[in-house]
Amino acid sequence: MLHPSSELPAADLLPVVRQRPVPQALIETLQARFGARCSTAQAVREQHGSDESAFTVPPPAAVVFAQSSAEVAEVVDLCSQHEVPLIPYGAGSSLEGHLLAVQGGISLDLSRMDQxxxxxxxxxxxxxxxxxxxxxxxxxxxxxxxxxxxxxxxxxxxxxxxxxxxxxxxxxxxxxxxxxxxxxxxxxxxxxxxxxxxxxxxxxxxxxxxxxxxxxxxxxxxxxxxxxxxxxLPEAVSAAVCSFPSIEAAVRTVIQIIQLGVPIARVELIDANTVRMVNAHSKLGLREEPMLLMEFHGSPAGVKEQAETVQEIAAEFGGQAFEWASTPEERTRLWTARHNAYFAAIQSRPGCRVISTDTCVPISRLADCLLDSVAEVDASGLPYFLVGHVGDGNFHFGYLIDPDSAEERTRAEALNHQLVRRALQLDGTCSGEHGVGLHKMGFLVEEAGAGAVELMRTVKRALDPKNILNPGKIFEL
Amino acid sequence: MLHPSSELPAADLLPVVRQRPVPQALIETLQARFGARCSTAQAVREQHGSDESAFTVPPPAAVVFAQSSAEVAEVVDLCSQHEVPLIPYGAGSSLEGHLLAVQGGISLDLSRMDQxxxxxxxxxxxxxxxxxxxxxxxxxxxxxxxxxxxxxxxxxxxxxxxxxxxxxxxxxxxxxxxxxxxxxxxxxxxxxxxxxxxxxxxxxxxxxxxxxxxxxxxxxxxxxxxxxxxxxLPEAVSAAVCSFPSIEAAVRTVIQIIQLGVPIARVELIDANTVRMVNAHSKLGLREEPMLLMEFHGSPAGVKEQAETVQEIAAEFGGQAFEWASTPEERTRLWTARHNAYFAAIQSRPGCRVISTDTCVPISRLADCLLDSVAEVDASGLPYFLVGHVGDGNFHFGYLIDPDSAEERTRAEALNHQLVRRALQLDGTCSGEHGVGLHKMGFLVEEAGAGAVELMRTVKRALDPKNILNPGKIFEL
Incomplete structure (x- = not known):
């Protein structure tokens, strides 16, 4: 039985912020060494102190723009001497709060090391x-x-x-x-x-x-x-789309494709609700049913054979409106629904913010996991979209919440919590590809068990005894 | 410049044996708990105290045959209490001395946990x-x-x-x-x-x-x-063989196969010297030239297409006597040379012992690495065979030495040392697949650098502070 949302620990919703001191001497040393490449400007700090997650945390004390490995080593060494946290920063596209300075410190921007x-x-x-x-x-x-x-x-x-x-x-x-x-x-x-x-x-x-x-x-x-x-680069690329009477039929098709050893390069699921959003957004007339979008890589004869095999399998599971194409233009047209899903969804609720889930389960459990979770989100009344890297069992609900509504935020987090619990019960993981960051710290313990997380902590303590490298992420020390 | 063999450290040839005490109380506790499944019989201990490596080390004090994870935990806990080394044992097929009780202790046989x-x-x-x-x-x-x-x-x-x-x-x-x-x-x-x-x-x-x-x-x-x-299981499997005027031509063929994205399932090289041994052993008339043996997995049309593509590429590089087959009998016939290489080699020198190398290099460096190393072995006068998982850049020389000749053993180790040095200079690794064990401990430091090995030691000390789990392997603590 899944825990009802009222039992959710508040810790899942708010990161623990525990600012550690950043001595002025360190800032001055960094400024003397890196000049304009060490910035304490508010705008720069704020940009580096936020990411695509929904958390708000005070920004880092300074941002250093490194240009070489030797410079990185210098900054780490200085932070080590002063026992000051250091957070590596790349493109800022993290979804789980990885970049946030929950213990204060320095952001180390590596974007200029781009060769x-x-x-x-x-x-x-x-x-x-x-x-x-x-x-x-x-x-x-x-x-x-x-x-x-x-x-x-x-x-x-x-x-x-x-x-x-x-x-x-x-x-x-x-x-x-x-x-x-x-x-x-x-x-x-x-x-x-x-x-x-x-x-x-x-x-x-x-x-x-x-x-x-x-x-x-x-x-x-x-x-x-x-x-x-x-x-x-594959000699030939072809794409195919197909609609299914149910999510289960689509998932069973994918299981069969993989069991037959078809070396499919991409296979994405979008649910009927998301197809509906895409139809509205892009003025398309797609069947408002669960849809698989596929891509095949290989020789010209190989990709044709793959598409034919997949068409046969899809037909067995009630697949309709199968289309395949090998020219770049036609492939792009077939994949329109997937490419536009995100924008169609956010435009369906202007001004909304997306909270994305990231569970991944063994593919045999995928239909069960999706059906129960879709029912739950439908019952919640929150608008959402659903896209899945279905060949891997990984999928993302995007809950479309009003950014000013704490209630909706709580409702979305409760749904996410129930989804993660379900995925873990089905031998899955709380994070298929986004990482733990701040957002999944509680879930990691549920997933891996206290013993495995303690082993991770032991590794962390041994390799970073002063806890300066992106502290407060993945687990509490 | 490679170090001449005279500079080889003796440590590469002999493992450091430093027996730690095994209290009689531990043996008695294990015997009381496991009965006949805790053996101190000389034959059992000797069997578990040796592997396919060429080292001779005193056997462990006892062998425990575990039947469950809980029993393993019990044995580890007892060894921890007594600070006694414990060496997990599976099938005994290790090649690098992993199973040897260089610090004494208990061998934990897991072969009965086989479900x-x-x-x-x-x-x-x-x-x-x-x-x-x-x-x-x-x-x-x-x-x-x-x-x-x-x-x-x-x-x-x-x-x-x-x-x-x-x-x-x-x-x-x-x-x-x-x-x-x-x-x-x-x-x-x-x-x-x-x-x-x-x-x-x-x-x-x-x-x-x-x-x-x-x-x-x-x-x-x-x-x-x-x-x-x-x-x-692939719907269809086909096999192919082809002879080449040089090792370089064979390797260039493989590079081209992989660059064209042919999803080859196996591609093995054997050198002319080894083909000669196989001809003598199996009364075959194969061209005594470097030979590639390949296997393709896929649909019937797919494996045919792969074989045809490979045949075209091989012809560009002077490949001769290309044959391919898809029936199991014919595939087995084509692969005879590879299957028999090891036995043909050891029978070419009755009573010999094989010392196997295990370097792996980026494939673009493979021809250079092999040519120089073949010349070196030829010059040494030691008989050998050469087989390679050439798609990965991993290959094995098997030096065929007289087990009673310390001089031949030293010569073989010197050749191995020079080979490893060469592989490391070519961005490769000292072990493609056999592991470090006792045999490659010196090489690991050369390959990974003192800093990375120190990081490994830090992990080891943190996770096994009493140094009881297979101590004295990979690196010295």
């Missing part, structure tokens, strides 16, 4: 600085015939994507940041620069420090260089 | 106990249409494969244990049972404790339960 350091096309690897965004990285790769597939939607920085273990629509085929980071350079809490991993595709040489850093949300080290796996 | 706990076919996951071997796991999966692809050659236990981050011939398509373990149950050094990960395919919820444990070689916890990703 591609080397492209090794034969090895399908690239080494970059953390501040480069994924779109610019792919622009720089254009002439190579290769691409970096991880696409979380936002034009996040690669460093931030490492820090949150990001993924997105392509993960069903290409994996997440977990699978696609080969090596890192990291500044540790004592200001030392270390390297983890090599450019070899695999290794059994010692502890997997790369994967320990990926997803650690800036709490174990500052990532200053990243080597990524690349993939050849 | 499949649940198969979730729709989710493509299975949960097993650590003692099950990969072949038996695949037998148990037969009726599901799914398989677990990681194939290190030996019929290793799944727990051991986790511990060493194993991979093998299928890794180019399916990844390694790093990518294919979803969740673990682990007994930590204080005897507590924790869980890491969930059955969801991806997660951003906190530190990646699963990947911290995978590859930690029993030094951070005892793995007692494992959830793995499975894959659909």
């Amino acid at each position: 591609v350091l080397s492209i090794d096309a034969e090895d399908l690897t690239v080494t970059v600085q953390p501040g480069i965004t994924r779109k610019r990285l792919n622009d720089e790769l254009k002439s190579t015939g290769l691409f970096f597939p991880i696409d979380p939607g936002a034009d996040a920085s690669i460093g931030g994507m490492c820090a949150t273990r990001a993924s997105g629509t392509n993960a069903v085929r290409y994996g997440t940041m977990r699978e696609n980071v080969l090596a890192l350079e990291v500044v540790t809490a004592d200001g030392k620069i270390i390297r983890t991993g090599t450019r070899a595709r695999k290794s059994s040489a010692g502890y997997d420090l790369t994967r320990l850093m990926v997803g650690s949300e800036g709490t174990l080290g500052v990532i200053t260089e990243i080597t990524l796996r690349l993939y050849p | 499949v706990l649940s198969i979730d076919a729709e989710d493509l996951t299975v949960t097993v106990q650590p003692g099950i071997t990969r072949k038996r796991l695949n037998d148990e999966l037969k009726s599901t249409g799914l398989f677990f692809p990681i194939d290190p050659g030996a019929d290793a236990s799944i727990g051991g494969m986790c511990a060493t981050r194993a991979s093998g011939t299928n890794a180019v398509r399916y990844g390694t244990m790093r990518e294919n373990v979803l969740a673990l149950e682990v007994v930590t050094a204080d005897g507590k049972i924790i869980r890491t990960g969930t059955r969801a395919r991806k997660s951003s919820a906190g530190y990646d404790l699963t990947r911290l444990m995978v590859g930690s070689e029993g030094t951070l916890g005892v793995i007692t339960e494992i959830t793995l990703r499975l894959y659909p």
